[in-house]
Amino acid sequence: MAARPEVIRVLIADDHRMVRQGLRTFLELQDGIEVVGEAADGAECAERAAELVPDVILLDLVMPGVDGVGAMELLREAGSPSRVLVVTSFTDRRMIVPAIRAGARGYVYKDVDPAALATAVRSVHAGHVLLEPEVAAALLDSGSASADPGPQVAPLTAREREVLVLIAQGRANREIARALVLAEKTVKTHVSNILMKLGVADRTQAALWAVRHGIAPEDEGGGPPRRQ
Numbered sequence: 627m628a629a630r631p632e633v634i635r636v637l638i639a640d641d642h643r644m645v646r647q648g649l650r651t652f653l654e655l656q657d658g659i660e661v662v663g664e665a666a667d668g669a670e671c672a673e674r675a676a677e678l679v680p681d682v683i684l685l686d687l688v689m690p691g692v693d694g695v696g697a698m699e700l701l702r703e704a705g706s707p708s709r710v711l712v713v714t715s716f717t718d719r720r721m722i723v724p725a726i727r728a729g730a731r732g733y734v735y736k737d738v739d740p741a742a743l744a745t746a747v748r749s750v751h752a753g754h755v756l757l758e759p760e761v762a763a764a765l766l767d768s769g770s771a772s773a774d775p776g777p778q779v780a781p782l783t784a785r786e787r788e789v790l791v792l793i794a795q796g797r798a799n800r801e802i803a804r805a806l807v808l809a810e811k812t813v814k815t816h817v818s819n820i821l822m823k824l825g826v827a828d829r830t831q832a833a834l835w836a837v838r839h840g841i842a843p844e845d846e847g848g849g850p851p852r853r854q
Contacts, residue, residue, distance in 0.1 A: 635681045646666075672701055682750055753798025792806075817829070
């Protein structure tokens, strides 16, 4: 008897009821996706996430009280395993960069094609980093503007460079392990070493570092994944 496919449990956080209802209606028509709850602001989002432990949180950035970035800070403090996909109408780079740095694994706009939204949910759940092209550009510009002109970075080993290239392609640890014929635990160790050596906080920043320094050129399929 074939195993039942995994169902992705989703929490929707947006202060507009019509938006929440629209997202719920659409997502509940998708195979393998279940909407388990809603929240109207960042504080409620953190509370509901602790209660429901969703796989993916669709999160608006501008909400009354605790906003989207604040919600992600609460989620991080609580050790939430949920992955955040920002769904917003705002394109201001001053909002984009803090959201990604706060831990968002993906960033799409509310006018995204419905099918692309479902793909984004599945992609973020699978461990990929999903950014619109202009979002990746904003992060690259931000990194370039703030970077020291001659950063002192500990040299990466050949294996660490291979892992970094795959991180920049949006691969999850399990996929990297399969591609390089390594144990997943070994890949996790390499990732930790890479983040430490580059002086970055997360995989997104490591991916952007790789693009900026020519280790994973965007024109060869590296860099932050485009809309799928």
